[in-house]
Amino acid sequence: MNATTPKGFWESFSGPNLGYVMDLYEQYLEDPESIDEEARKVFDQWGAPAVSEGGSPTQGQADISFQLPANPTIFSKMVAAVKLADNIRTFGHLAADINPLQKPVGDVRRIELGEFDLTEEDLKKVPASFICPDAPKRVKNGLDAINYLKEVYTQKVAFEFDHIHDMEEKHWLQRTVESGSFFRELSREQKIGILKRLSDVEGFEKFIHRTFVGQKRFSIEGLDALVPLMEQMIIEAVKTGVKTVNIGMAHRGRLNVLAHILEKPYELIFAEFKHASNKDLIPSEGSIGITYGWTGDVKYHLGADRKGQNGGPIGARIVLANNPSHLEVADPVVEGYTRAAQDNRNKTGYPDRDPDRAFAILVHGDAAFAGQGIVAETLNMSKLNGYGTGGTIHIIANNNIGFTTETYDSRSTKYASDPAKGYEVPILHVNADDPEACVQAALFAYAYREKFHKDFVIDLVGYRRYGHNEMDEPMVTNPVMYHAVHNHPTVRAIYGEQLAKEGVLTAEEVKTIDEAVQKKLQAAYEKVPDGEAEPDTAMEPPENVKKGYLSMETGVPEQELRAWNAELLAWPENFHVFKKLARILKRREHVFDGKGKIDWAHAEALAFAAILKDGVPIRFTGQDTQRGTFAQRNLVLHDEQTGEEYIPHHHLSGVQTSFAIYNSPLTEAGVVGFEYGYNVFSPDTLVIWEAQFGDFANMAQVMFDQFISSGRAKWGQKSGLVMMLPHGYEGQGPEHSSGRVERFLQLAAENNWTVANVSTAGQYFHILRRQAKWLAKEEIRPLILMTPKSLLRHPLASVEPSVLTDGKFHTVLEGPGTKNTDAVERILLCSGKVAVDLEEKLNSAENTSWLHTVRVEQIYPFPEQELKEMFARFKNAKEIVWMQEEPKNMGSWSFVEAYLRKLAPQGAEIRYIGRPRRSSPSEGDPVVHKKEQNRILTEAITRP
Secondary structure: OOEEEOOOOOHHOOHHHHHHHHHHHHHHHHHHOOOOHHHHHHHEEEEEOOOOOOOOOOOOOOOEEEEEOOOHHHHHHHHHHHHHHHHHHHHHHOOOOOOOOOOOOOOOOHHHHHHHOOOOHHHHHEEHHHHHHOOOOOOOOHHHHHHHHHHHHOOOOEEEEEOOOOOOHHHHHHHHOOOOOHHHHHHHHHHHHHHHHHHHHHHHHHHHHHHHHEEEEEEEEOOOOOHHHHHHHHHHHOOOOOOEEEEEEOOOOHHHHHHHHOOOOOOHHHHHHOOOOOOOOOOOOOOOOOOOOOOOOHHOOOEEEEEOOOOOOOOOOEEOOOOOHHHHHHHHHHHHHHHHHEEOOOOOOOOOOOOOOOOEEEEEEHHHHHHOHHHHHHHHHHOOOOOOOOOOEEEEEEEEEOOOOEEEHHOOOOOHHHHHHHHOEEEEEEEEHHHHHHHHHHHHHHHHHHHHHHEEEEEEEEEEOOOOOOOOOHHHHOOHHHHHHOOOOOOHHHHHHHHHHHHOHHHHHHHHHHHHHHHHHHHHHOOOOOHHHHHHHHOOOHHHHHOOOOOOOOOOOHHHHHHHHHHOOOOOOOOEEOOHHHHHHHHHHHHOOOOOOOHHHHHHHHHHHHHHHOOOOOEEEEEEOOOOOOOOOOOOOEEEOOOOEEEEEEEOOOOOOEEEEOOOOOHHHHHHHHHHHHHHHHHHHHOEEEEOOOOHHHHHHHHHHHHHHHHHEEEEEOOEEEEEEOOOOEEEEEEEEOOOOOHHHHHHOOOOOEEEEEOOHHHHHHHHHHHHHHHOOOOOOOOEEEEEHHHHOOOOOOOOHHHHHHHOOEEEEEOOOOOEEEOOOOEEEEEHHHHHHHHHHHHHHOOOOOOOEEEOOOOOOOOHHHHHHHHHOOOOOOEEEEEEEEEEEOOOOHHHHHHHHHHHHOOOOEEEEEEEOOOOOOOOOHHHHHHHHHHHHHHHOOOO
């Protein structure tokens, strides 16, 4: 009889299987003999489908007509079988054996036959190819297929990729898992190699444990398989052409990774434990680069750079990033390293990027992956034009605990890996006691990354053999877990016994491997000298850091500026710039002919042109940076009819280097970390980050504290990163006023960075040029630059073209020349935007000869010599006054006061004029703000 498929029949199939069944239908209609015999029998029972109008059967179609068989229950059984198979794929991980300390306790009902009203006999009647088309040949029928899927999805490896939307990726993942190609057969040599590496890992930890009793090392024990997992992944990557592997990880297991992935010599690690001299132990150039700052860091924070020139099993450059104790904050830094390693900057336009040249491995703690927001920020950047690195392999070193906090107190999700689901990242859980499965997971993850250039998560589920550190007693807070840990054999012991049972090695050979490791470690230890009784505590910076920047000319000949200016305004005739913007930009056309001045954005555009012309690549990012938060920049033009983009700096004649400008995601910590990493890995690039408002930089405070301000002193890690922080009090409220310059000045010491608050477009031009010229030099340091808002178009902040053609950056700018220096009673110093407010106030004031104004454009390093020489000219000065718009406990006052007291002429009083101490950075009411600002300016120019 004729009937119509019940509504919802085809929808009951899901995912790749539905597509497979529909394709099989079409193939059956064309040539019944061309399909699997078992499938043909089922279709023969059904009769040939009679397709309704609309063409061939397709996914989701619910009105296909066909001849029902005499016994229609075949349909319900088939649907149930396919649903069961999909449930195994989706929920099999809940029943998988992935935790070394406990047997599976998940809900297995979803994958049981009874839940779908199926019997084994029912399944035997369903073709295996309907349920698992990629199964190996030994799978003969539906029952075999279901059992096979359970075997695949519920053993010591568990998969989660049901949340992946892209069907090509999902099909590939499912085919790879179910075809059996995931589980590669390892050779005898490979198995012995894994055991030897596990012996190295365990032996290293045990040696330190008994040799350096009570010292912290944050051991890897319980997750020993992390090392062979990473090692085999890197070896596989190098085979495909990868040249650089960048690794980020916190302290857990770090020393073992340094020793066995980076090949940091045991002697050097032991010297750090003994507080001994390592001068004679550092390897020669060309093997592993290890840099130290002058104040240093604890051993489990240090990174290393394995150059890769010496051959060996891993031929690529491998970098382990330095890491503070703030766990995940190195994640975006490592991504920045990786993007820099992938970019070819020796061309005009945006850099060419090759994601196969380099990739990143990020090792996360389980509590940190779920708990630290920087993880989500980093995941969010993974597919963005300005930040993508072609896929990162994330490995969760899962101890099932955070310090003393159990999982039920540290996350609201079942798995630590669950946050990655929101970014459609495939997840694989693997039992850390199965090192072969761990190696298979590594190869699978890299194969996915290589094919799709997207992130992948390996949740390596293990335990922590000791407490948070080796002096901590976990039985106090986690007794149940640690009773299990104390009774649990090590993975080396488990795997050694397994290989002995398999006949790969004898028990005696396994023991011999372990003994050889201990001999090797002891020999290394004996090379290390005794600790120094009187270690050097001077901790002095190198001379090239002490001396700081030397003055340099940064002017550009007018004819060159004229040519660049014309090119920057010459967009194609058929490109339709928004008319209002076009009129504004075209005002720059005749500025070199005496018509108008150069404002802030114009000076910036010309500075960038000059820097590019000098062969220095530029990378410029931030929230709304392409246009500029205040609509001032517009370095990326948009066709108002088509939306097409045009970047004038990409079309400057004679430029052979890249100019990259990206709008960033709405985050500060992740982006600042990324740009710092990019700059460290590409020190010849002028890397600039701009905050939307300077106040928002406090969201990235950890990056300033732990990396940018202190990285060179701790790790010897140079950076020339520029950070632009819009700053100035215009009555916009507490979150749109202060870039919190006081915080950067509090961190300023040992010439670690430059902090500037410039007041003219010309000063901005020259300080950018100076920074670019110093990039390749040892003296380079980061630049904290307070940039303006209201000054962007202010006539008093704009300059004549001659300011750009002649001269350099001035750390101090004096006000109009004072004819009678003996008449000056007050020297008034200030910085940034308020200096322009003061100039406006003075222009309408009378009898100001008793007053001399000075703009301190660079606050750190403080211009002591310049001010000392200037003060000496004013013999009768009674007051040295620092004026600022910030509250007294903020801004620069607390920093500059000591310098002013040191430099002031004898008898001169040091005074402060500004807002009183406040808990909030500024007033919230614009009327109140205006009144307070006027009070400050009036007091500054009023004679006592």
